[in-house]
Amino acid sequence: MYGLSGTITATEGKRDALITVLLEAINAMPGCLSYIISKDAKDDHLIRINEVWDSQISHKESLSLPRVQNAITKARPMIREFGEQVEMEPVGGIGLLPQW
Numbered sequence: 001m002y003g004l005s006g007t008i009t010a011t012e013g014k015r016d017a018l019i020t021v022l023l024e025a026i027n028a029m030p031g032c033l034s035y036i037i038s039k040d041a042k043d044d045h046l047i048r049i050n051e052v053w054d055s056q057i058s059h060k061e062s063l064s065l066p067r068v069q070n071a072i073t074k075a076r077p078m079i080r081e082f083g084e085q086v087e088m089e090p091v092g093g094i095g096l097l098p099q100w
Helices: 015-025 056-062 066-078
Strands: 002-010 032-039 046-053 079-088
Touching: 002 015, 002 056, 015 032, 015 046, 015 066, 032 056, 046 056, 066 079
Parallel strands: none
Antiparallel strands: 002 046, 002 079, 032 046
């Protein structure tokens, strides 16, 4: 499995609109096992995203899907900055089957 965890800082007053755009884009992404979007509890502009994919290839291929490309275009003006992005190798947990 392949995982990513990162943050996005929304422009002033646009966090909820940005979340809506992101949520609309995540349906029907082949290989996506989990895609969790969260509001940061302490920063009104910060969004946290945690993704789990069956492979890094599936994640890369998802970026070329028309639905995802459209979301990127819509979201870009609402993004102030991207925070650190961490790559992971998920091994299991609630909602994920172990791969061993």
